[in-house]
Amino acid sequence: xxCDRSLPAPDLSMxxxxxxxxxxxxxxPSAPALLQDxxxxxxxxxxxYFSEHGNASGPASVVLHGGPGSGCNFSMLDWFDLSRQRxxxxxxxxxxxxxxxxxxxxxxxxxxxxxxxxxxxxxxIARWSVVGGSWGSILxxxxxxxxxxxxxxxxxxxxxxxxxREMHWFFQSLAALVPQAWQQLTAGWTIQQKNNVLQxxxxxxxxxxxxxxxxxxxxxxxxxxxxxQAMTGLVARQRTKEIGKLVGKYRLQSHYLSxxxxxxxxxxxxxxxxxxxxxxxxxHGTHDWICPPENVICLQRFMxxxxxxxxxxxxxxTSDPAIGMALSSAIRDMLQYS
Numbered sequence: 171x172x173c174d175r176s177l178p179a180p181d182l183s184m185x186x187x188x189x190x191x192x193x194x195x196x197x198x199p200s201a202p203a204l205l206q207d208x209x210x211x212x213x214x215x216x217x218x219y220f221s222e223h224g225n226a227s228g229p230a231s232v233v234l235h236g237g238p239g240s241g242c243n244f245s246m247l248d249w250f251d252l253s254r255q256r257x258x259x260x261x262x263x264x265x266x267x268x269x270x271x272x273x274x275x276x277x278x279x280x281x282x283x284x285x286x287x288x289x290x291x292x293x294x295i296a297r298w299s300v301v302g303g304s305w306g307s308i309l310x311x312x313x314x315x316x317x318x319x320x321x322x323x324x325x326x327x328x329x330x331x332x333x334x335r336e337m338h339w340f341f342q343s344l345a346a347l348v349p350q351a352w353q354q355l356t357a358g359w360t361i362q363q364k365n366n367v368l369q370x371x372x373x374x375x376x377x378x379x380x381x382x383x384x385x386x387x388x389x390x391x392x393x394x395x396x397x398x399q400a401m402t403g404l405v406a407r408q409r410t411k412e413i414g415k416l417v418g419k420y421r422l423q424s425h426y427l428s429x430x431x432x433x434x435x436x437x438x439x440x441x442x443x444x445x446x447x448x449x450x451x452x453x454h455g456t457h458d459w460i461c462p463p464e465n466v467i468c469l470q471r472f473m474x475x476x477x478x479x480x481x482x483x484x485x486x487x488t489s490d491p492a493i494g495m496a497l498s499s500a501i502r503d504m505l506q507y508s
Contacts, residue, residue: 202244203252209269210292212285214276219267220260220289224252229322229508230298231501232258232286234306234313236328238431239422241266249301249488249498255505258298260289262309264422272418274425278432283313290320299504303327303488303497304461308431308438311469314448315441323504324450324476327497328458328486329465331438332431339462341367344397347459351396355389372424375417387416390423401459401485442472449507450476451500455484455493 201207207221224247231250235242242259250257261268263277263285290298299322302310307326314321330336342365345352356364363370374386399405426432450473454466466478479500484492 202247205256210285210289212263212281212288215270216263216273216276216281216285217269218260218263218285218289219269220258222293223247223257223259224250224255226256228254228256229505230256230258230293230295231301232260232290232298234260234286234300234302234309235262235265236304236306236330237265237419237423238262238305238426239265239272239419240305241268245488249494249501251502258289258293258295260286264418271415272422274422277422277425279309279312279426280432282309283316286313287317287320297322297508299323299325299501299508301325301327301497301501304330304486305426305431308332308433311438311445312433312441315444318444318448321445321448323507324445324448325453325497325500325504326450326476327453327488327493328461329452329454329469330461331435331465331468332427332433333435334430336461336465337368337427337430340460341371344459348393348397348400351393351400354396355393368424368427371420372428375421375424383417383421384413387413387420390420391416397459398485398487401457402487402490404489439472442469446473446475449504451504452476452478453481453493453496453500454478455481455486455490457483458486460486 201221201223203223205222205224205226207219209217209219211217233242233246235246239262241261246259247257262282264271264273297320300310300314302308302325304327307329308331310324310326314324356367359370371386371390374382378386452466452469452473454461454463456463470476470478479496481492481496484490484496486493488494488497
């Protein structure tokens, strides 16, 4: 795995490009309580897209989406009281509306943490609450461990630790719970390809023909959808049908996962120890198949002061009503530290 690297100091000489006054063409009219949206140039050709919602004078929160590569969506705003809070959604490098779409160069967790701090300083936010789910949870831990003075509170949902154990669980061991979905994922593959699904998908997405990349992205997407449906017992929300976007998303996700998200266990837990000085809540479902509950137990060794809220029979996604309610409650309770 890639060793931990120190973070450079933010260069605030780069100018934020915003649509303030708001350009109605940049976001649909249904954007809840939109204050402004725009692009922050962060170097090496990357422009990070962000939007602000809610009360401009309220305590600030930033949402770190999962994936990597998924991007933010307006449903995340449902977790907040927009009449009281100022909420910043940010699409990480290469994800969502950020440019270049699917860009992999100069795209590691170090750069993502740097982007968050640069955006905070550019928006002149003294401190903000960090809300991160799944991949966003480990990004939140690393950011809080790197810039603890900038974080008023930390709310983590569906903890992900980027370990080899988790990669093996998701791509190999979950076959025991979703055998048909796993068979479809690996249909026509050799035994060698099946023995390392992540490596096989990564190879196809980065070195395959256009047809092979599209097929690999569709297989990965269908596998995730099947897991969500089996885990929740509900028909999964329809994902994008645009194959180009799927290829970009999963090329970015495999870029991170195949390299351990540019982290090692020592770095994760070092940041977690620092983050333990910040008021924190961990929300995790007891029936989370994506990020196993044992992740919380591992993290508690280094963040013993974090309050853990187990959601009985809760799964992974915030579309699970129990998870969504628990997350909203945690965000509301942590306002006392803003």
